[in-house]
Amino acid sequence: AAESTRLNHELMPPGDYVVIELKDTGHGIAPENLGKIFEPFFTTKEVGKGTGLGLSVSYFIIHENHGGSLSVDSEPGRGSRFVIRLPLKRDDSDA
Template structure:
């Protein structure tokens, strides 16, 4: 099952995407947002999606992206983006 929810928390729009799957180990969580990281076999995927997502959310929107997971407990990705644009210097 996949659950998607959104809410306003202070000055941020927060989107949560969670599942009730097998979960993600701490070892893999520490590398999820690394460019080209994949758990797939060689030639079966480039592993760029989460890295690019992280870059867009953090650099372009001054937000945050995190993964909360424990093996056997599913996984949840939490995206927080400021509602008002932050002026960059």
């Protein structure tokens, strides 16, 4: 049986958040790749088929620009679920 793996980069402080959940029913992310997917230039695609920047840039924008979080659950053969949490209010000192 396939085992679900979760990657959560940080704990969010208490507060009100907008939560966006994106799911698919694709191949899932291999457990050995899960810890690398937010690294710049990481890709499992063939050379010339991708830059490996999509998730890295997404993580940066969500975390650094908006003070949110991006986490993923994935089960090989069953798909992945990405969860974006964005604070409804942001402390101006973080801007």
